[in-house]
Amino acid sequence: MSFGVVILVHNALDRAAQVIRHWASAGCPVVVHVDRAVRRARFERFREDLEDLSDRVLFCARHRCEWGGWGIVAATQSGAELLLERFPGLGHVYLASGSCVPLRPVAELDAYLAARPRTDFIESARVTQVPWTVGGLSEERFTLRFPFSWKRRRWLFDRYVALQRRLGVRRSLPAGFEPYMGSQWWCLSAATLRAILSDPQRPEIDRYFRRVWIPDESYFQSLARRWSTHIESRSLTMCKFDFQGKPHLFYDDHLPLLRRSGCFVARKIWPRAQAIYDEMATGGHPADEAAPSPARIDRVFAEATERRVRGRSGLYMQSRLPNPGWENGFTAAPYGVLEGFAELQDGFTEWFARASGATVHGHIFAPERVEFADGATVWRGAMSDSAALRDHQGPRFLTNLIWNGRGARQVFQFGPRDSQRVSWDIAKDPNARIGVISGAWAVPLFRSGRPAARLCDLAARLQQVEADHLAALRSPQAKARIRVWTLAEFLEAPAEALALMLSDIAPGRAGPPPAPPAMVPLDGLGRFLQEMRNLGMHPYLTGDIPIEPPAPRRPAPRPYLVRPHA
Template sequence: MSFGVVILVHTALGRAAQVIRHWARSGCPVVVHVDAAMKPARYARFRAQFDDLSDQVLFCERHRCEWGGWGIVAATRSGAALLLERFPDLGHVYLASGACVPLRPVAELDAYLRDRPGTDFIESARVAHVPWTVGGLSEERFTLRFPFSWKRQRWLFDRYVALQRRLGVRRRLPEGLEPHIGSQWWCLSAATLRAILSDPQRPALDRYFRRVWIPDESYFQSLARRWSGRIESRSLTMCKFDFQGKPHLFYDDHLPLLRRSDCFVARKIWPRAEAIYAQMEAGGHPAGVAEPAPARIDRVFAEATERRVRGRAGLYMQSRLPHEGWENGFTAAPYGVLEGFAELYEGFGPWFAKASGATVHGHVFAPEGAEFEDGAPIWRGALAAAPELRDHNAQRFLTNLIWNGRAGRQVFQFGPRDSQFVSWDIAKDPNARIGVISGAWAVPLFASGLPVARLKDEAARLQRVEADHLEALRSPHAKARVRVWTLAEFLETPDEALARILADIAPGRTGPLPAPPALRPLEGFGRFLQEMRNQGMHPYLTGDVPAEPPAPRQPAPRPYIVRPHG
């Protein structure tokens, strides 16, 4: 075999032993490093499993390996040094972990490396040239010192970084060093690895990298640039990362994707992925001389990341729900909000449903409870009409309402008498199509027949609530499509206004506008509003509704032209 394997083992010892035996049975010499955090008795039991392979499976000096710390580099160096010492004829050294599983026959990887003698497969890029750093430090990982553990001593870690920034600390790089970063999992030629391990600057380099953050992603990646004759800046181990920079865990249902990639090795494999480990035991999935092509499955992982980060419009999941602004659209589909129409017209809901083809609810945020279509107490998605349940989280009630009826267009009534928890939400929602007849709240007050003196305080409250709502609709942050008429403006041309709002909410409707329903009786309404003014409450949102109905206009005489005779 032309290459040997260094394997770093931390957990899942049963699977790690299975992988080590597979490499060894395939003819590869293997050096195993076991985390020094493992208890001696457990380590002894694990090591004893390979007594029958003592000539081929070796165990190196142990180091304590902590995420982001120097221990992983020290472990890798110990393993590589022992492998090269005991097997000096190797052409390459392959670094893997106990969770890395060969996908193809080991003989294919051996042939691949034999055809590329002296080539180093290691991801190595200048930190300023790649956007790989997620939620952490970029160039500062090389210019600051990191003596504290990011996981165990987070408070000290953050405070010490802040102190160094405030003091303007900037570490001096060892002479000739140009920092690079990349995947921890590499396959280096024996010549390059020997040169790195015997670098004359090694004491200074080790002192420097001991205080670099996550040195296992930069130590070999930087030093390979100094000693390699030919670098292929890629890893032969397929490892996919999510949007938070954490490695994806592969399960059995990923096996067809893994095969399609034609990669030699994949990590991280779930310890209970029986089908993936069974394929390894059977010798792997042969691909002949095919070049590893992890890009073939990049689209699948990109779509998965997009789904996790953005999700589907109007559908919420645990990872995004607590973070305002992380949603991919507040609601799932366009919907209509009608304000004041049901107060003016008798039977407006059924008429609008027939005219638009939409599902038309009543006041779903009414104080008595949600008025679902046809008066149902429970609507799709087990949405209850109970106001206590609805108002516990009115925003989610609205998004659920639209999500559960997203196959069609939904419309609901809204007004100043309703719960206002979603006032700003619908204003900022691009899916909302809102039609407002301001001041229409005065019509039910007028129809109640109560004296103005008893109604003026309630009228003032409703007007104040509606004014705040209109301010939201007219805000520069509003994204809804909004049409606003004062009551006076609407009453001048009601059919034209109805046609416009119908076109907004049901843009695909064809044919003539159905005959609108009858307006509620408004005789004496102008005098009612004037009496409000007389008692100190000015209903300015209604517009200028005259106290007395205007006299019918006399048709103007038709002009005529006198032509001279001649």
């Protein structure tokens, strides 16, 4: 066998033993490092389980391997030194973890490395030229000191970083040293690895890296640039990371994807992914091509990241509730909001449902209850008509309504009497199609028969609420399709306004709409509004409605011709 394996084991020792046996049975010498955090009794049982492979499986000195700390580098050094010392004829050394599983036959990897005896497979890139770092520490990981554990002493870690930034602390790099970064999982030629481990500056470089942040991603990556004659800046181990810099965990249902990648080894494999471990035990899946091709599955991971980061438009759940403004679309589908129409025409809701083919609700944000379509008390998705439940999270109630009803266009009534929690949300939502008859709140007051003097305060409150709502609709942040008529404008041409709203909410609807319902009686509305003005309440949002309705015009006389006598 032309290569040996250094394996770093932290947990799932039973699976790690299975992987070690696989490497060893294929003829690979293996050096195992077990994290010192593993209890000694458990470690001894683990070592005893592999005692029958003592000619090819060795155990090196143990170090405590804490994420982001020097221990992982020290463990790798110990394992590599022992492997090169006991098996001096190796051509390459492959670094893996206990959760790294070979996907292809080990003989294929052996042939691949034997054909490239001087090539070092290690991801190595300048810090300033890659976007990999997550968490705000890029070049600073080399210029600041990190004596505190990020996981166990996070408060001290953050405060010490902030203090060094405030004081302008900047560590000097060892002479002639340039830092590089890349994946921890590499396969180096024995010659390059020996040169790294015997570097004349190693004591100084090791002291420096003991206070570097996540040194296992930069120590060998930097020194390989100094000693290698031919670097392939890529890892032979497939390890995919999500947008937060955390490695993807592979399960049994990922097995076809892993096969398609053609990679020799993959990590991290879930310890209970029995199908993946079974395939490894049978020798792995031979690949069509010698070289691994992880780019074949990059699109799948890109789509998965897109789905995880952006989600589906208008879908919210406990496991994925994005920060405000981070949504991939506030709602799932276009919907309509009608304000003031139902107050002016009896039977408007039923007529609009027939004319548009949409599901038309009443005032779903009414203070008493949610007025679902057809008077339902529970709607799709087990949505209750309880106003208290709705108002606990008004915007989420709206998004759930649109998501659950996305098979048909959803339309609902809205007005100044309703809860205004979603006023800005619908204004900023590109899916919203909003039609407003401003001042229509005056019609129910007029038809109540109560004297204007007793309604002035209520009218003033409704008008102020509607004015604030209109300010949201007219703001630069508004992205909805919005049409606004004053009450006076609508009364002049109601058919035109209704046709425009139908074209917005139900575009492409075939056939002429049914005849609209009749207007409610409005005789005396102008006088009612004038009485409010006389009492000091100015209903400016209604527009200019005359006190007396204009007299009906007499039809013009038909012209006639007078023929002169001959």
